[in-house]
Amino acid sequence: MKINPKIDTRFIKSHPLLALIPVFTLRRLISRAALEEYPKGAVVYRRGKPCEAVYLILSGRCESRLEGNNAEEVFGPGDSMGARELLNNEPYRSTATVLTHCVTLRIPAEELEKIFTSKPSVAGRFSASISGRARAVPDTPEIHRSRLRARRVVSLVSMPGRYAAGTAAHEDRALAAAVHAMAKERVLLVELVGSTEPFALAQWPAITARCNAFNGEFCLRQFVREAEEGFLLLRVTVRGDPREPEFVAPFLSHLGLHYDFVLIHLAADLPPATVGECMIQSDIAYVFLRQSARDLLDFQLLMREHEPSQCAHIRPVLQTGPILPPEEFNKVLEQVGRPVHAFVRDFSLDGQGRGGPAFQLHINRLAREIGQRRVGIALSSGGAKGLAHIGVIQVLEENGLEVDVIAGSSMGAYVGAIWAHGYTGEAMERIARELEGRFGLFHLLDPVLPPREGFIRARKTARRLQRSIGDARFSDLIRPLRVVATEMETMERVVFSSGKVAAAVEASIAIPGICVPVRIDGETYIDGGIADPLPVDVLVEMGIERVIAVNTIPTPEQLRRFVDEKGGAEPAPAPASPVSRFLQRHLNYFAHGNILDTLFRSTHGVQMRVAEMACREADVVLWAIAADAKWHDFTNPGKYIALGRKVAEAHLPELKALIKGDGDEPQNNTARSVAAAA
Secondary structure, eight states, rough: OBBOOSSOOOOOOOOOOSSGGGGHHHHHHHHHSSSEEOOOTTTEOOOOOOOOOEEHHHHHHHEOOOOOOOOEEEEEOOOOEEEHHHHTOOOOOSSEEEEEEEEEEEEEEHHHHHHHHHHHHHHHHHHHHHHHHOOOOOOOOGGGOOSSSSEEEEEEEETSSSSSOOOOOOOHHHHHHHHHHHHHEEEEEEEEESOOSOOOOHHHHHHHHHHHHHGGOOOOOTEEEOTTTTOOEEEEEEEOOOOOOHHHHHHHHHHHHOOOOOEEEEEEEHHHHHHHHHHHOOOOOOEEEEEEEEHHHHHHHHHHHHHGGGGGTEEEEOOOOOSOHHHHHHHHHHTTTTOOOOEESOOOSSSSSSSOTTTHHHHHHHHHHHHTTHHHHHHHEOOOGGHHHHHHHHHHTTTTOOOSEEEEETTHHHHHHHHHHHHHHHHHHHHHGOOOOOOOOTTTTOOOOSSSSSOOOSSHHHHOOOOOOOOOGGGGGGSSSEEEEETTTTTTEEEOOOBBBHHHHHHTOOOOBBBOOOEETTTTEEEEEHOOOSSHHHHHHOOOEEEEEEOOOOOHHHHHHHHHHHHHHOOOOSSSSSHHHHHHHTTTTSSTHHHHHHHHHHHHHHHHHHHHHHTOSSSSSEEOTTTTTTOTTTTOOHHHHHHHHHHHHTTTHHHHHHHHHOOSOOOOOOGSOOOOEE
């Protein structure tokens, strides 16, 4: 924070709130105020602290956020911070943080109070102005709406050599179109290029001198055109003028107050200083990397030019390919301190064409992240009952409802892995039906003699998964996946997001007492359902904004209701012959009431309350409850898939509202999602 001597006093006097004060009084006030400059990320004031000053924003953007509240209010030139608290004689209501390099006029509260005491009429006009300044741009009535929104400025950075000099990436335009279609808001794509355009960044001071930015006038209207896809486009020349980097923050601040989302395409041939300043002053900076040693080196050099504290929002996006294994590439980036944020496939590496089949899926995922509308789905444990997840997935796909991240535990991890690899819900049902029939369960059994650590191994199940996904690693998956397991020594939850998928799933499905624990890299793991049977919290910790929970684990109340309706526990059908009855009772460990059944039911009992509590953190909960189900009933997949479909179809309006924003979004209310029993 420092005094900035470059601000013209006439510029300060044009601030809307200062215009309310008589000239003589204004001169005295400005002489006792201070011009202060704040870097991005600085805290201007904190919630609960005494209101010692009012801050008038002259340049840059600030965010005001209440603790524990996702709502944010964005302030820019012409706005004030702390005025409401001063007028109400109360502490600061929120914490104000700088989004882009900011210059403010700090007016001590005591000076304003003196003016209000001596001139009550000024206090009245000041109060009316504060109450009426819900930020809207007067000459653009189509964006007169609440300031409580997710305005974001995003830099899209390409490494040198990825595109021809002076050309814009097709991916960047596709991303702008996706953000516009998803958010239904005004999206501006700014292409900073080295070629000659009508507007150059070096002209910024001259442009702003001719317009009244404080009163909402957009200074660059004549340079903006509309693209066919619906977003707006502004092309800006960067000439390498040494003063250009200092114009970046006020330029982005101005754009951020007139558009809901601003995407900055940074051509590969731009001066590094300008590229670096755009990255630092953005809310998010995606750096698109090819899977090559050249891009890896360039990114390392780029990161060395900035302090680590300035780089938290920089997110490498890796386009995977055959040159360098993705996991090795990621290990190097982890050493730099910036691990790969997303792995993507089928990008058009030369900037031409529309990429492969997965291209739009990845673009939509980035668009939802920019719009803070990412959707995650948590798939619960539950043995064979987890096949209901397939039915839910089918309904989502049939209705064009995309999910950005999958978190699964035990059977939910198995189903999630196949879906994340790229299988459709229909193909997943075909895989599940391979076990259909009387002896289907035997294809999963791998008995252990003697049963010292468990009766069966999960190895056969893991091998069946490998038949579907091969030796896929997490970086190979089409959809991001998180697999939950439990570390046996400490009983801590472990979330797998790297390495071989099948190994992580094998650990996640190792039911304690039934399956032999699984060892990975010297650590021993058991069923993820022990620590986290419904991993909603995994998605919340990732920052996913919208969460769907699919829960196949009944509550004790639901089981009691089922037992009461049936007049007692429903026994398994008795075998016809005495020999069969003997074998069933003494040799079939899976039979109702026998050891494996008792072990699983005991484990299930521990999971019930944990899963029920997790449901409270989700936005939509699908209770796919089959109270009469057996955990090992993999020979009857159709029953559970149909149950999943039934529950998802019953809650389709809520799912559409959550994912697509059609109508009012559902509130977090577990009671609203009624359990379905089959």
